[in-house]
Amino acid sequence: MRNRLALNIDLSGYDSAPEFVELIAAPDPATQRIVGRDGRAWLFDAAGQTAVQNNFRAGAVELPIDWEHSTQHLAPKGEPAPAAAWIEAVEIREGGALWGRVNWTERGAEQVTSRAYRYLSPVFDYETDTNRIVQLVSAGLVNKPNLFLTALNQEETPMPRSALLTAAIVAALGLKEDATDDAVATALNALKKDKDDTATALNTQQTPSLDRFVPRGDYDSAVTRATNAENALKTRDKADHDGAVDTAIKGALAAGKITPATENYHRAACSDAAGLERFKAFVGTAPAVGGETGLDGKPLPAGAAATALNAEQREACRLLGMPEADYLKTVQAQASA
Numbered sequence: 001m002r003n004r005l006a007l008n009i010d011l012s013g014y015d016s017a018p019e020f021v022e023l024i025a026a027p028d029p030a031t032q033r034i035v036g037r038d039g040r041a042w043l044f045d046a047a048g049q050t051a052v053q054n055n056f057r058a059g060a061v062e063l064p065i066d067w068e069h070s071t072q073h074l075a076p077k078g079e080p081a082p083a084a085a086w087i088e089a090v091e092i093r094e095g096g097a098l099w100g101r102v103n104w105t106e107r108g109a110e111q112v113t114s115r116a117y118r119y120l121s122p123v124f125d126y127e128t129d130t131n132r133i134v135q136l137v138s139a140g141l142v143n144k145p146n147l148f149l150t151a152l153n154q155e156e157t158p159m160p161r162s163a164l165l166t167a168a169i170v171a172a173l174g175l176k177e178d179a180t181d182d183a184v185a186t187a188l189n190a191l192k193k194d195k196d197d198t199a200t201a202l203n204t205q206q207t208p209s210l211d212r213f214v215p216r217g218d219y220d221s222a223v224t225r226a227t228n229a230e231n232a233l234k235t236r237d238k239a240d241h242d243g244a245v246d247t248a249i250k251g252a253l254a255a256g257k258i259t260p261a262t263e264n265y266h267r268a269a270c271s272d273a274a275g276l277e278r279f280k281a282f283v284g285t286a287p288a289v290g291g292e293t294g295l296d297g298k299p300l301p302a303g304a305a306a307t308a309l310n311a312e313q314r315e316a317c318r319l320l321g322m323p324e325a326d327y328l329k330t331v332q333a334q335a336s337a
Helices: 002-006 046-059 106-113 163-173 181-190 216-254 260-269 273-285 311-320 324-336
Strands: 020-024 033-035 041-043 063-067 083-092 098-104 119-127 133-142 198-200
Touching: 020 119, 020 133, 041 119, 046 083, 046 133, 083 106, 083 133, 098 106, 098 133, 106 133, 163 181, 216 260, 216 273, 260 273, 260 311, 260 324, 273 311, 311 324
Parallel strands: 063 133
Antiparallel strands: 020 098, 033 041, 063 083, 083 098, 119 133, 119 198
């Protein structure tokens, strides 16, 4: 309970706007976590404290303290989001609390000293897998914080749920009919599948973060480009393969390792890379059928048909594991075509 009370940042005790303010309270010593009123918890251990300080320095810009987190809610809509103060530097103090040196605007200082606003709550980024706080984003003057020191920390006034809506939500979540609001919230949180490296904790965020979505037109364009590139690659690969087959077939014909009558058969056998490799192996070991006869490309005399395989054809059958009778049928069919 002591740590939870320490998480409140109450500015009402100051007679003037303070130069230093607590931005993230010291975590529980046992768990190194900061727990909110809604039960969510964030890790703020030594690694997180170091990351927050390093990220602030790396940003090299002062961070705003605004009213009611207008930087997150109003600025994205193009509406005014003036600063009440600027965070100029941060440091970790005893117990692990993050403090900041601030420079107040005239209106911001007046709002604090008049107690128009009593609480200060930060907006921070955290790792979704560990819930470790890693970066301070801004802070806001609020009067109804959610956490005892919060991410974006207005506590929303609960809205009554209609009986029909309650029944639908409970049924969809597989809960009992008398499930409490806390049970419903727990079940909903369990459904979240956030894969981002970091996420900004915004309890009252009304519009989605644009960096998590891709316009449909851009998505379709990217898919089209990827598909075209894939098709172009397949076309190029096929052209390369066909060229290699053509080179191998022509080389085998020139060397007398195969005959024109069997060219189509060998091309079909080389339809894939494995077939081409088997053909090259065959050509490397097959004897030459013979020298130039001048008969290449000439049809067989009418009525003539092959009745037996020559040595080159028999060797092809052996290397390809094909019965000689089947090969002979192919030769005879080509001769009669």
